[in-house]
Amino acid sequence: MSSAQDPFYIVKEEIQDSIDKLLSKFHQWERMPSDSGEQLRLTKELLAGCESIEWQVDELDKTIAVAARDPAWYGIDEAELDKRRRWTSNARTQVKNVKKSVVIGYESNGTSTSNVNGMRRELMRLPNPHQPDKFNQYAAQDNDDFISSESDRQVLLIRQQDEELDELSASVERIGGVGLTIHEELLAQEKIIDELGTEMDSTSNRLDFVQKKVAMVMKKAGAKGQIMMILFLLALFIVLFVLVFLT
Numbered sequence: 001m002s003s004a005q006d007p008f009y010i011v012k013e014e015i016q017d018s019i020d021k022l023l024s025k026f027h028q029w030e031r032m033p034s035d036s037g038e039q040l041r042l043t044k045e046l047l048a049g050c051e052s053i054e055w056q057v058d059e060l061d062k063t064i065a066v067a068a069r070d071p072a073w074y075g076i077d078e079a080e081l082d083k084r085r086r087w088t089s090n091a092r093t094q095v096k097n098v099k100k101s102v103v104i105g106y107e108s109n110g111t112s113t114s115n116v117n118g119m120r121r122e123l124m125r126l127p128n129p130h131q132p133d134k135f136n137q138y139a140a141q142d143n144d145d146f147i148s149s150e151s152d153r154q155v156l157l158i159r160q161q162d163e164e165l166d167e168l169s170a171s172v173e174r175i176g177g178v179g180l181t182i183h184e185e186l187l188a189q190e191k192i193i194d195e196l197g198t199e200m201d202s203t204s205n206r207l208d209f210v211q212k213k214v215a216m217v218m219k220k221a222g223a224k225g226q227i228m229m230i231l232f233l234l235a236l237f238i239v240l241f242v243l244v245f246l247t
Contacts, residue, residue: 022049
């Protein structure tokens, strides 16, 4: 399966785009004064972005674990699985570094850890420890839907590939049959040509023999004998002509 058709790479591109935007905001955040309202706004956006990307990377890791159970079914190998695991690990490390720097910077400005956690819960709508865990239920449902969707796509792609292979196999068989028929016809024509060449050689030899005999007879008969033979042949021709065309 090509990268353009693999759901993993589609989701990977979306996550990578989110990481690029997150890093761009983080660099902007680093250049801002620590006591400005704009930095506070960017702090909230950065923490929210980190939480969102971490969740997406976790879901992508779960799909990799599913594919690792039967790589052949999904059309991938161990090298590709290792490559995907390395990418998710690097992505998670990037996001953790950004979140750690933002939290440390925010705490150094006089905000307690409890306030930071409260702000993160508010931004990401995380449940309070004393409230029902609805977010985890939604996350689990989204995860199941994503895995089911990817599995359905993989099965559909495999079916399409099987159909294309069956059509290709049938075409190869038809071409092979036509080629075999052409080969047999060429062999038959070659045999006919050989037989015709043999007959032509035999006829040529007989004609040469007759010509030599006629030459010897004409030579022995002399001029008078030649005239008599010509008259005899002419009379024979007339008789044959009468027998063939007039009777």
